[in-house]
Amino acid sequence: MYFNTKELAGITICASLWGVVNSIFSPMFFSMFGLPLLCDLIGFSVLVLATLWMRKFGAITMVGLVATVINFTFNPGGIHFLGFTTASIAFDVLTNIVGYNRIFRKSINVVLSLLPISILSAALAGYIIGTFFMVTPALIKWGGVLGWAGLHAIGGTIGGSIGVALVLALMSRRVYVTKEEVLVVRSK
Numbered sequence: 399m400y401f402n403t404k405e406l407a408g409i410t411i412c413a414s415l416w417g418v419v420n421s422i423f424s425p426m427f428f429s430m431f432g433l434p435l436l437c438d439l440i441g442f443s444v445l446v447l448a449t450l451w452m453r454k455f456g457a458i459t460m461v462g463l464v465a466t467v468i469n470f471t472f473n474p475g476g477i478h479f480l481g482f483t484t485a486s487i488a489f490d491v492l493t494n495i496v497g498y499n500r501i502f503r504k505s506i507n508v509v510l511s512l513l514p515i516s517i518l519s520a521a522l523a524g525y526i527i528g529t530f531f532m533v534t535p536a537l538i539k540w541g542g543v544l545g546w547a548g549l550h551a552i553g554g555t556i557g558g559s560i561g562v563a564l565v566l567a568l569m570s571r572r573v574y575v576t577k578e579e580v581l582v583v584r585s586k
Contacts, residue, residue, distance in 0.1 A: 401460075405452050412448040413461045416441055417468025425473065432539075434524065434546075438553025439560065441465075441482050441523075442516040445489050446561025449512065450568065453498040455490065462486025478531040485523035489515055505566050512565070513558045520554020521547045 401409065420440050427436040448461050466483045469476055492515045493501065501511045528537055528546035540546050 400456065401454070405454060405457060408448060408451045409457055409460045409464060412444050412451070413464030414468060416444040416461065417465040418472065420465070420479075421469045421472035421476065425476070434527075434549055435553040435556060437482065438520045438523070438550055439557040441485070442489075442520055442554050442557030443561035443564070445486060445519075446512050446516060446558060446565055449489075449493050449498070450502065450565045453502070455494040458490035458493065459487050462490075478527045481523040481526035481531070484526050485519040488522050489519040492518070502569070505569065508565055508569070509562055512562050513555070516558025516561065517551050517554045520557070521551040523554075524548070524550025 420437050424434075424437040424440065428434060444465075445458055445461065448458055452458075462483045462485070465486070466479055469479045473479075493512070496511045496515070501507050524547035525543060527550070528543035532543075532546060537543060537546060540549060
């Protein structure tokens, strides 16, 4: 099997967290403020943590797909979530291109890679949602499709920053380390 038991558990935990919390709280936040920030905050903080946890190509895509199923189960009208499904695929591809070992080698690499990837992926989600799922009067209010993508990029900045802060805290406390790091510690 491509994913081991630990990775499958990580996928289901992260996807459940994202799907359930998003389907319950994001519609309330959006109806109160008209801003798509909470869905980005939840999604991209979870994707950053999932990247640390699994470090395997395809895992983040699976998190997005399972979260989509969960979201549609609790919120069948939330078709806009397909933008986040696409964003999770982009996030997965970009982290794989950068390289997991390179990302988690130094703290500065985490910031300089995962934060921009979160922002770009969130902007992509906003662009897709604005293009295919938003009504014109709402888009005009926020400056069109690019304005909507910009709002999502702000949410991706917030969510990515939270995820990066959590990852850096876990790395500094050595809560989650790679097999190679364990071997280095044991050899000292």
